[in-house]
Amino acid sequence: MEGIQVVVKHQGKRYDVELDPTSTGETFKFQLYSLTGVEPERQKILVKGGQLKDETELSSLGVKAGQTFMMMGSPSSGSSALERPKEKMKFMEDMTEAEAAKSEGATPAGLVNLGNTCYMNSTLQTLRCVPELQEELQKYSASSSSSGPDLSQFRVGGNSLDLTTSLRDLYKQMSETQDGFPPMMFLTALRTAFPQFAQKAKTGNGYAQQDAEEAWSQIVSQLRQKLKTRDRGADGAESSTQQAADVSFIDKYLSGRFESILECDEVAAREGGEEPVNGEDVFLKLDCHISKDTNHLRDGILAGLEEKIEKKSSVLDRDAVYTKKSRIARLPKYLTVHFVRFFWKREAQKKAKIMRKVTFTHELDVVEFCTETLRKQLIPVRDKVREIRKDEEDVTRARNRQKMAHKQEEDRQSDLKAEGPASEKKLVEDKKTENKDADTAMADAVYKTDAEYDAERAASIQAAKQELFALINPELAKDDGANKSGLYELRGVVTHQGASADSGHYTSYVKKQGPMDPTTGKRKDEDGKWWWFNDEKVSEVEAEKIETLSGGGESHSALILLYRAIDLPTAEEVKQ
Secondary structure (H helix, E strand, C coil): CCCEEEEEEECCEEEEEEECCCCEHHHHHHHHHHHHCCCHHHCEEEECCEECCCCCEHHHHCCCCCCEEEEECCCCCCCCCCCCCCCCCCCHHHCCHHHHHHCCCCCCCCECCCCCCHHHHHHHHHHCCCHHHHHHHHHCCCCCCCCCCCCHHHCCCCCCCCHHHHHHHHHHHHCCCCCCECCHHHHHHHHHHCHHHHCECCCCCCECCCCHHHHHHHHHHHHHHHCEECCECCCCCECCCHHHHCEEHHHHHCCEEEEEEEEECCHHHHHCCCCCEEEEEEECCEEEECCCCCCEHHHHHHHHCEEEEEEEECCCCEEEEEEEEEEEEECECEEEEEEECEEEECCCCEEEECCCCCECCCEEECHHHECHHHHHHHHHHHHHHHHHHHHHHHHHHHHHHHHHHHHHHHHHHHHHHHHCHHHHHHHHHHHHHHHCCHHHHHHHHCCCCHHHHHHHHHHHHHHHHHHHHHHCCHHHHCCCCECCCCEEEEEEEEEEECCECCCCEEEEEEECCCCECCCCCCECCCCCCEEEEECCEEEEECHHHHHHCCCCCCCCEEEEEEEEECCCCCHHHHHC
16 A cells, blocks of 8 residues: 655644555654654644554544644653764674674573583583672682683683682683683683592593582582672672671572471480470572472472481480471572482492472472571562562553453444444444443543553552562561572573483573663563573573473483572662
8 A cells, every 4th residue: 555645743843754554553653753853652643533542553544645643742851853873883793702792682602512521511501690600700819829821812711720710711701702612721620629520431531421410519619618709788888897798609699598406206315305406507509309209399399308317316325316307597599409310329330310200480489498487577578579460460461451442442433434424323323322331431531552551550660669678678688698588580400311420411501681771781671581501502492491301201301400589679779
């Protein structure tokens, strides 16, 4: 269909515009935006029957050549006509390798398999998804470093056998390329710090395959000793005390605390006066124990919070069985969960794998695993989060229903007008009848434009943030490395394919972050997709792929899950 030449009057000026009858009101508004500088959401275009809606089909207006439209509205403050970009546009072919790696949409670097090192590669890729870790590593400087040669110019890693320094250098170099990177220097540092990873293969050719969970634990334990961070208060400000500045990064962000009760199983010990022993333990991961009754992650975690211990009873004067029951007293911002899939099979003399399928969720609620004191602090925030989510879903559904009903009514009126005077008369009569229906009249009365709806939604979200922030427990608010709601979202998965820890193949999945907004410095919304790191091969997969990693055979099954506390409003956001 050919375009129609129309005239738009705005603030005393006339604009000749070619209107495309096959497009919508939204498209027409963007045409006028290019001419007047008035943003589409601030435009009011008068047509027969009221204002032009974004979703209105222009063909339904019956526009004739030379027809005049009146437009009202002014540009938002600080904007007028289109402006020249402040920064010169840079094309991909003009970027350096490092600039291209940091650009929006870039594929993250993979890691080259240096001979049965997939266990290490998958671990490093998953840990790399912790932005606070990368930020703190950039500030790290070893007190003493190796005097070895500087190999960074050969793209093989850093220049120190200090594991933390090597990790810092490796992550920096990975951020500057989209190719597979050989982590030679880090591998050397790992084998130097932990000789178990330098074990040779039984065949005599190269190095043996290792357990990714053991690599994870050893790397985290080393970071716990070496990497320090400055503590921050509830307001986000750094503490000025030296003691607070020396807190371990791992203790702050990745470690939790158990409170436990150890009690003898035998009645004779209790009757003899033996009292239960209360204790505290730090944990760096939660174990999901797998038995014939384990079907879901929750089952395995609950099983891991209770264990049997054999030790000497002072009352019975002999060995007895004790039960240790633990509950979580502190939740870290990043929670590691380990599926205990490997066990030592004596007859085979190797670590065998438990194949059982154990499902897990993208969002994990751990409130039931906590102490009574911590539960009371978490539940109000958790319940409010769920209430806000439900309200948002209800509003969105209602909005979609309203838009659909409004669109159907506009289509019906357009069809009747097109049929002629008799149908128009019927339309008037139908309208009188409809006005008697209070519900229909109310639906027409409350219809809002997209701009009005977005403004109301923004105000509603801000009010919800203030309510949610007010519910955060003051004691928890002081610990910015802790989870304050009991809810976690899945960010990374280390998987194993095969029947034994000493063989098979490890890969990892990491959830994609939203692109960085250069104006605000904050990340935009995520698209829900994941990166799959298979050594140097990196590919994008849908979220549904993660649901296939529950096990049940020799195919890829989750071994380590990395969860992050859901985002809550900050003091700065509430003030805004």
